[in-house]
Amino acid sequence: MIIKQIVSGLVCLALTSGLAQAGGKKSPSKKTVDDGMVLVPAGEFKMGSDREENEAWYRDANALNPFGFNDRLYVDERPAHKVTLPAYKIDKYEVTNAQYRDFLIATGHGVPYTWPRNGYNYSDQQLATWPLEALQDVATNRFRLDMDVPNMSKKDLLLEMIKVNKKRDRMPVTSVNWSDANDYCNWAKKRLPSEAEWEKAARGTEGFEYPWGNAWDAKKVNTMSEDPDAPYSEVGSFPSDVSPYGAFDMAANVSEWVADWYKAYPNAPASDIKFFGEKQRVVRGGVTSSGHYDSLSVVFRAAKRTHLLPNSALIDLGFRCVKDVK
Numbered sequence: 273m274i275i276k277q278i279v280s281g282l283v284c285l286a287l288t289s290g291l292a293q294a295g296g297k298k299s300p301s302k303k304t305v306d307d308g309m310v311l312v313p314a315g316e317f318k319m320g321s322d323r324e325e326n327e328a329w330y331r332d333a334n335a336l337n338p339f340g341f342n343d344r345l346y347v348d349e350r351p352a353h354k355v356t357l358p359a360y361k362i363d364k365y366e367v368t369n370a371q372y373r374d375f376l377i378a379t380g381h382g383v384p385y386t387w388p389r390n391g392y393n394y395s396d397q398q399l400a401t402w403p404l405e406a407l408q409d410v411a412t413n414r415f416r417l418d419m420d421v422p423n424m425s426k427k428d429l430l431l432e433m434i435k436v437n438k439k440r441d442r443m444p445v446t447s448v449n450w451s452d453a454n455d456y457c458n459w460a461k462k463r464l465p466s467e468a469e470w471e472k473a474a475r476g477t478e479g480f481e482y483p484w485g486n487a488w489d490a491k492k493v494n495t496m497s498e499d500p501d502a503p504y505s506e507v508g509s510f511p512s513d514v515s516p517y518g519a520f521d522m523a524a525n526v527s528e529w530v531a532d533w534y535k536a537y538p539n540a541p542a543s544d545i546k547f548f549g550e551k552q553r554v555v556r557g558g559v560t561s562s563g564h565y566d567s568l569s570v571v572f573r574a575a576k577r578t579h580l581l582p583n584s585a586l587i588d589l590g591f592r593c594v595k596d597v598k
Contacts, residue, residue, distance in 0.1 A: 309361040363592035365507035366444035384447035442506040450582035453591035462593035475574035476516030488569035493524035534579035
């Protein structure tokens with residue numbers, strides 16, 4: 273009953289955020305402001321691939337074929353083709369929980385469904401007002417602290433929960449659908465990247481297989497997480513997973529929404545792909561929670577395409593934004 277009587281965390285969060293923003297103005301600086309984005313110059317690049325299929329890989333899984341992919345791996349990447357894009361900027365990192373929280377406070381947009389479950393929707397200030405019994409309940413059932421919670425003091429519980437949420441601030445926001453991602457980018461005066469913009473930012477003009485080059489190296493990316501509720505890392509945790517333009521986590525961490533509908537490329541060979549059309553949106557990038565595919569290089573290729581219904585909201589699905597250069 274105590275928990276049910278507590279005011280929503282985001283209400284308090286909005287108030288405290290407003291107070292923080294009302295502080296004194298900073299003196300002007302002549303230094304270049306880091307807007308958290310990297311420049312992708314105008315020009316041509318190779319998009320897609322002409323890779324041949326390994327027919328055994330998309331059949332049902334069995335002892336000799338442990339992967340058992342449901343779809344052919346490369347057919348929707350064909351043909352490799354040249355695309356020319358104007359200059360643009362792309363977020364250096366995937367959008368984080370803290371950034372998305374600012375959007376929620378400013379707009380009243382609904383929270384990702386995972387936040388009430390794991391306690392991230394409670395502000396530090398709100399937690400500090402709760403009685404010990406309420407903190408113990410939330411620490412056990414929401415934060416899932418692997419500690420002797422019943423015998424911890426209120427001060428110690430607060431410190432541990434604040435520590436957990438501080439780390440979550442730098443995690444990529446997930447469990448958002450395509451419209452959520454699109455709304456955030458519009459609010460931030462940016463937009464979702466086109467599929468071509470995402471791919472060029474990931475592989476550069478040399479058409480790399482992976483952001484760093486053509487040789488697969490599982491040590492360069494976070495291929496698996498042991499946390500089923502947050503199967504990814506804080507953004508930028510793997511400095512070797514960086515593209516030629518300086519964008520991080522494009523091979524792995526969470527997969528990312530892009531603007532496009534899932535359609536065949538121009539002059540693509542005939543296929544039996546039933547999802548082509550304005551039915552599903554394209555998703556790009558490998559994911560940390562790739563299960564028994566965790567170190568299988570094809571999952572993390574820059575040209576790889578994935579697709580989902582626009583209302584999908586998964587715990588390993590996030591996004592980043594782009595901005596036109598004028």
